[in-house]
Amino acid sequence: MSTGTTKLDVVVSDVVPVNELVTRFHFRRRDGALLPRFSGGAHVVVEMRDGERTRLNPYSLMGSPLDTREYTISVRRDDVGRGGSLFMHRNVRPGMEMVISYPVNLFSLDLRARKHLMLAGGIGITPFMAQTAQLAAEGGNFELHYTCRTASLGTYADVLRERYDRRVRLYHDDRDERIELDRLLSSQPLGTHLYVCGPSGMIGWVRDSAASLGWPTETVHFEHFAAPQPGAPFDVTLGLSGRTIRVGEQQSLLEAIEAAGVDPPYLCRGGVCGQCETNVIAHDGKFIHNDHWLSEEEHRSCKKIMPCVSRFEGRSLVLER
């Protein structure tokens, strides 16, 4: 099994600059057929062939799940990251053929909810674009609170206001507008579910506030892709295949294992799905765990690592791969 998901051969049908940081990409199937249906909150993994290397980045689908003639994603340019978003911005043009994964949903709506309370920060708005479209079509009850740095960086704020009017509330950092979180969370009707997607600081703030106000954990949903972090190069021995490989500065451990021709399982490439969990056979050094899958205890045990986002510093590491 060479990948975590079935793949789709697509062509870039449009590239639309949205504002100074964000660009939207449209994909259609190369054979002209409909793309698979999906549920609001799903993402696809986009394969980027950049010379010798292949980058695989997850992006939320932001179109309506009811219309799958095309998929759309929005990519925020990140000038200091590992370059996936820069590749999308600089190299991807209409007409280009690309490969993306089938949709995977790790941020699903809880359809039992009487009300869906959504909190978005910055580019974290994208999964809510699809979820609100899905709910609006079913007559679902939702309310969206969206914080952005400035009005001009409020990606799709205008579209959302036009579609849903008063169900969307905007907050601008440069005008010192803040979500009154405690008041918002203490005034919701029974049966409300809370969804948050944005920078990790915001996710932490919302989860902590919800917990301290007594929201049951199963009513609090968050989308938290940990982007793989660049770091110092390190060497790894793959115990099963008996090879030693080097993980480059701009490469994730998972990518390095794949580059060596080993096909480990994966789905999210963001430290949340658990698929890439790998046993540690031996180590002499320190783990840099960046995932949201293993428990703290497992992190301390040094017996497992999630190679899609985590790294290692030290003398030697042997993995069961």
Added chain:
Amino acid sequence: MGITFRKETFRDDFTFKNSPEHIRRFPFPFQEDSYMYAVNIEPHVRGPKGSVLENLIDVDEHYVAEMQDRALVLAEDPLRCQSLPHMTLAGWDLLELLMEQQALGYPEHFTLTRDGDRWRWINRPLGIDDTFTFGDVSTLPYGPMEYITRQSQGDFCILDQRDGNLWMDAGMVTTQADWSLDFDIGMNFFEWHAPVPLAHEKGIFVRALKFLTNIQQGKPARRLNWTMTINPRLDTSPENYHKWGPDRATVTPENVGDKVHLRVELQSFWRLPRSNGIVFPIRCYLIKMDELVTQPKWARRLHRVIRDLPDELANYKGLTRYRPTLLEWLSKLDDGSPTSPGFGPD
């Protein structure tokens, strides 16, 4: 060509039988001479022509009779079909899946035509020709799950995925091996599996759940499970235990071949696209001992499996009472010679 559907019953006079071709395609579940629970999950991809895996949703000669039996069960006990309010979208997902797969595999029997949301479904074996609006419950005679599972062989559970677990929030269950949807509705993966012996301790359910919650669209998986049933009865539910439980005491050396049936479930797992739920079809295949032992390899192997089965499993599967009589009968067909690896007959 098309399938010739048998006229037969799964109750009262029990006229159910397999044709010779269906005996040969029976999904015999033992690939070696012993059996123990394991995480026996594999990709659900199409198999050889003429096998039960030729199509991912299998329709066979028992289709019409099974659908009639289901209608009888539902008339007596409507709680065999339940769907919690948040599961309607998943019901539409399932309707689409089953219509597409049945029309794809058996175009001479089923036809689906779509014009946007306007769908026309023709089911020739059951004499149905309905036009409806996809997504609009008022255009169908039943809810979407009930409508399509009254026309599809096997039981179906629809699981909602939340909090890293699966919840049995909808289902159509009329051909089950002694468990009840009405009892299990709303339960999670660990709760509904609680009665199963040994498997929890072996960590099977923890690993199976991790796998299932990651099942991807377009990548279904499957596993086989088995038990035994006295008389070819599809509905062996706890609700009707008084009707079938006593049958276990009626097995004699003379009637083993006719009364004792191996019951195999081909279970598959599919991610549903709109709802992000999972559907779990449980397709039940029955074969009486007289039919099974026409394949000498199966006879020898079944003897060894039943002989060496741990008592906990034999008890759980309800075999204990007639196991000695069955073993005595099967032992005469086992000359001790080796069996070839794999499921198929020699």
